[in-house]
Amino acid sequence: MQFIDQARITVRGGRGGDGIAAFRREKYVPAGGPSGGDGGHGGPVVLEAxxxxxxxxxxxxxRLFAADDGRRGGPNKCTGASGRDLVIKVPCGTEVRHLATGILLGxxxxxxxxxxxxxxxxxGLGNAHYLSNRNRAPEKFTxxxxxxxxxxxxxxxxxxxVGIIGLPNAGKSTLIAVLSAARPKIADxxxxxxxxxxxxxxxxxxxxTVFADIPGLIAGAAQGAGLGHDFLRHIERTRLLIHVVDAGADDPVGDxxxxxxxxxxxxxxxxxxxRLLVLNKQELLLDEQLPELSNELEQVSGRAPLCISAAMGRNLDQLLERVWKELGIA
Ligand SMILES: Nc1ncnc2c1ncn2[C@@H]1O[C@H](COP(=O)(O)OP(=O)(O)OP(=O)(O)O)[C@@H](O)[C@H]1O
Ligand SMILES: [Mg+2]
Structure with a gap:
C-alpha cells in the first residue's frame, strides 16, 4: 500500500441562486404586487472524520471539491432550493490548514x-423584498x-x-511483515x-491494532538528517514504541x-x-554471547531486551503479549 499523508485540495462552496423579478398575475387581482422569490443559498463543503x-x-x-449551487428563486415568492452540503470523508487524525498561510483550521x-x-x-433577493410605499412595482432583484x-x-x-523504530537495516520491516498482512519491501x-x-x-x-514500520533513524534525525523529521513526526501519536536493535551489528550498544x-x-x-526494547537477529549470535549483550543493553537503557528473530519467527508471541500488556489490552 502506498502511503500518502499529505494532500492539497481546493474546496469551493456553491454559488447562491439569483433572486428574480416577477409580479402576481391573477384573474381579478389587478396590479398584483411583486412576487419574485429569493435564490437558495449555495451548499457548504464539510469535512468529516x-x-x-x-x-x-x-x-x-x-483535487477540486465543489458543493452544489443554490437554485434561482421562483415566482409567487418561491425561494430556490439551497445547495446540498458536500461532505468529504477524511481519516481520523487529519489536520486541516489553509495552504497559503499555514493557519490551522481544525x-x-x-x-x-x-x-x-x-x-x-x-x-440573491427577489423583487418582493423591495416593495415599499414609494415603489409599488419594484423591478429590482439581486x-x-x-x-x-x-x-x-x-x-x-x-x-x-505502535511504532517500530530503530536504525536502518535493523529488521523493522521484517518484523511488521511477520506480525501483520503488510508486505513492505525488505532488503539488505x-x-x-x-x-x-x-x-x-x-x-x-x-x-x-495498527502498527507502523518507520524508516530507519540515523544520528541527527531530530535535526532533519536522513529522512529525519518527517518520520519522527509520524510516531508522535503512537502509544507504544518498539525499538529494534540489530544483534548482528558491529556495535549494538552504540546503535x-x-x-x-x-x-x-x-x-x-x-x-x-x-517503549519495548527488542534485540533482533538473535540467531546471528552464539548462545553464550546473547546474555552478555542483553545485560549490557539493559544497563545502558534500563530496559531488559526481548531477544527475537523476526526472520525465523522466534519469540514473536512473547513480544505481542508484552505489547498488549503495555497497551492495556487483554
Ligand atoms: N532475525 C533476522 N536474522 C537475520 N537477518 C534478518 C533478521 N531480521 C531481518 N533480517 C534481514 O535484515 C535486513 C534488513 O531488514 P529490513 O529491511 O526489515 O530492515 P529495516 O529495519 O526495515 O531497514 P530500513 O530502515 O532500511 O527500512 C534484511 O536483509 C532482512 O532479511
Ligand atoms: Mg524497512
Missing amino acids: DSNLQTLLDFKYK DLTDPGERLTVAFGGRG EGRDGEEWPLQLELKLLAE YPFTTLVPNLGVVRRPSGDG LRVVEKELEAYGHGLVDRP
Whole structure:
C-alpha cells in the first residue's frame, strides 16, 4: 500500500441562486404586487472524520471539491432550493490548514467530527423584498453571491498505536511483515523503507491494532538528517514504541544510544513514551554471547531486551503479549 499523508485540495462552496423579478398575475387581482422569490443559498463543503479511512490516498486523484449551487428563486415568492452540503470523508487524525498561510483550521480526531471548510454564497433577493410605499412595482432583484473558495493542505499523522523504530537495516520491516498482512519491501541495505508501512495486527480479542514500520533513524534525525523529521513526526501519536536493535551489528550498544539520543533531541515527549526494547537477529549470535549483550543493553537503557528473530519467527508471541500488556489490552 502506498502511503500518502499529505494532500492539497481546493474546496469551493456553491454559488447562491439569483433572486428574480416577477409580479402576481391573477384573474381579478389587478396590479398584483411583486412576487419574485429569493435564490437558495449555495451548499457548504464539510469535512468529516471517518474511522474506516487510513490514508489520504483518494485525494491524489481528485483535487477540486465543489458543493452544489443554490437554485434561482421562483415566482409567487418561491425561494430556490439551497445547495446540498458536500461532505468529504477524511481519516481520523487529519489536520486541516489553509495552504497559503499555514493557519490551522481544525483537527479532525474523533469519528464523525465535522468541520465546515467553505461556506456557500448567499442567495440573491427577489423583487418582493423591495416593495415599499414609494415603489409599488419594484423591478429590482439581486444576484446570488459566489461561495467561498480555499486551497487547503490536509495532513495526516499516522494513527498507529505502535511504532517500530530503530536504525536502518535493523529488521523493522521484517518484523511488521511477520506480525501483520503488510508486505513492505525488505532488503539488505539501509533506507529500504522510505515511507511508513502500516500493518494491522490482530489482538487476542479479534480486533486490530495498527502498527507502523518507520524508516530507519540515523544520528541527527531530530535535526532533519536522513529522512529525519518527517518520520519522527509520524510516531508522535503512537502509544507504544518498539525499538529494534540489530544483534548482528558491529556495535549494538552504540546503535541503541544513537536512537535514544534522537528521541530525546526531538522532544514532544517521545523519550517518555512507553517503549519495548527488542534485540533482533538473535540467531546471528552464539548462545553464550546473547546474555552478555542483553545485560549490557539493559544497563545502558534500563530496559531488559526481548531477544527475537523476526526472520525465523522466534519469540514473536512473547513480544505481542508484552505489547498488549503495555497497551492495556487483554
Ligand atoms: N532475525 C533476522 N536474522 C537475520 N537477518 C534478518 C533478521 N531480521 C531481518 N533480517 C534481514 O535484515 C535486513 C534488513 O531488514 P529490513 O529491511 O526489515 O530492515 P529495516 O529495519 O526495515 O531497514 P530500513 O530502515 O532500511 O527500512 C534484511 O536483509 C532482512 O532479511
Ligand atoms: Mg524497512
